[in-house]
Amino acid sequence: MSSPDRLVMMANQIALAFAAQGEDRAVPQIADHIVAFWDPRMRAQIDAHVAAGGEGLHPLAAKALAKILAAAA
Structure with missing residues (x-):
């Protein structure tokens, strides 16, 4: 599993935990x-x-990451 795939999996696990x-x-x-x-x-x-x-x-992970990027801009 490549690094981005692993990070996607981790972000999705976090999203599912809070969903x-x-x-x-x-x-x-x-x-x-x-x-x-x-x-x-x-x-x-x-x-x-x-x-x-x-x-x-996961859609929730994508929204959270977009929120982080927006805050950093």
């Missing part, structure tokens, strides 16, 4: 988790994956 709370609560919590626990190299790799289309990301 039961509903999108409005889950997306910020997913974003907070990624910001708090992923190192900068992981974040840079997933950011590049999102910029390339974000293939395979």
Whole structure:
């Protein structure tokens, strides 16, 4: 499994863990988790994956990552 695939899997697992709370609560919590626990190299790799289309990301993970990117801009 390549690194982007592994990061997609990890982001999707986080999204699934928070999904039961509903999108409005889950997306910020997913974003907070990624910001708090992923190192900068992981974040840079997933950011590049999102910029390339974000293939395979759970919709909640994709929204959380978009929120992180928007906050960084």
